[in-house]
Amino acid sequence: MDKMVNSVKVSADAGFVMHLRPVRRLFPHPCRVSAIGHIPEKRQWIDRVFPSINISFILQGEGLYTFRDRQWPVLAPCAITQWPGEPVRYGPHETWEELYVIYDADCVAELGHRRLVRPDRPVWYLRDGADLREGLHELQDLRQALDTPGCADRIDRLLERLTLESRLGEAHPEQDRRAAAVRALRAQVERDFLKPLNLPALAGEAGFSEVTFRRQWKRLVGVSPHHYMTRLRVRHACRLLVETHESVADIARACAFPDPLYFSRVFRQVAGMTATAYRRTHRLPE
Structure with missing residues (x-):
């Protein structure tokens, strides 16, 4: 018999994962959610074969998605899918925010019958992400009450509704x-x-x-635009630190930071170490 389990509670800023396969349902659904996760700032690329059928809702950010030798742009808000036994590669240009839903492979036929997923249209784009954001907030509340009878049933229906609304709200990115x-x-x-x-x-x-x-x-x-430009400037500074003998102050000015103290503070925030330490760690021996 299925047993009740607790979800691990973490802050919203840190994201969360809920493993729902063992959670008992009072009103069984033909497409039971196996797991859900929220990643506020995903950076890593995925290049693998999944044993499950998954839907990843991208709430903000952009990147690329490759499936069956075809590549699509990932432009939030949108949804991308991963199919059991089929290679897929995807990831952000910088970071993106992702809400992913995992179903067991035996749900493929039912999800297809409901026209919620199609392998010939593995990516779809939304006109706006308001429903996704509202659904994420509902999940934040529900995961705190996972011990409550019927909570997993609500999550199954909520994710089906989010997927349906995403399909009803499709918009082509080039339009x-x-x-x-x-x-x-x-x-x-x-x-x-x-x-x-x-x-x-x-x-x-x-x-x-x-x-x-x-x-x-x-x-x-x-x-933000300011954060994005700052990261580009720091990345350029990293290259100059490794490839030249210029002083840190001169490199700061060359990278559009007229105040060396401000440069030092920003560099440490972005790179995780001081400019001097970065040069010492990454410079190739001459």
């Missing part, structure tokens, strides 16, 4: 003018990150208000 504009601005930042770019002004030229621009940028890229 989303806002996403295309943000991607163009991001490409410009990546080219000119050492220049003093006025991002709000650029956003205005693309037809955004500053508030809308920042919201759309965070949704697609996963971090």
Whole structure:
């Protein structure tokens, strides 16, 4: 007989995992959720074969997804799938926020019958992520009450509803003018990150208000424009520290940090060590 188990409680900022296969259902569902996880800032790439059928909802960020020798852009909000026994490769450009749902492989037929997943359309894009965000908040509440009879039943239905709403709210990414504009601005930042770019002004030229621009940028890229540009500058500084003999102060100025003290503080936050320690650790012997 199935037995009741407790979910591990962790803070929302740290994400969570719920293993639901052994949890008893009062009203059995043909597609019982086996596990759920929330990753607020996923960085690693996945390149493997899964034994299960999975749906990963991407709430913010962007990256790439490869399945059956075809590649799709991952542009939040969207959903990507992993199919049992089939190789898949996916991951973020920088980071993304992911809510993943795992079903046992014997659920493939039922999920397909309900037209919730299709191997010929393994990726789909949403017009907005409000339903996903609301569903995540509901899951945060439900996981605190997993001992309550019927809680797992609610989770099964909630995830089916989220998947249904994501299908009903599909939007093709190339038809989303806002996403295309943000991607163009991001490409410009990546080219000119050492220049003093006025991002709000650029956003205005693309037809955004500053508030809308920042919201759309965070949704697609996963971090704020300022944070993204700072990381590009620190990455460039890392290269100069390893490849040149310039002083830390000169490298700071070359990377658009006129204040060496501010550079030192930011570098440590991003790289996890001081600039001097980075040079000592990563410099190749001459």
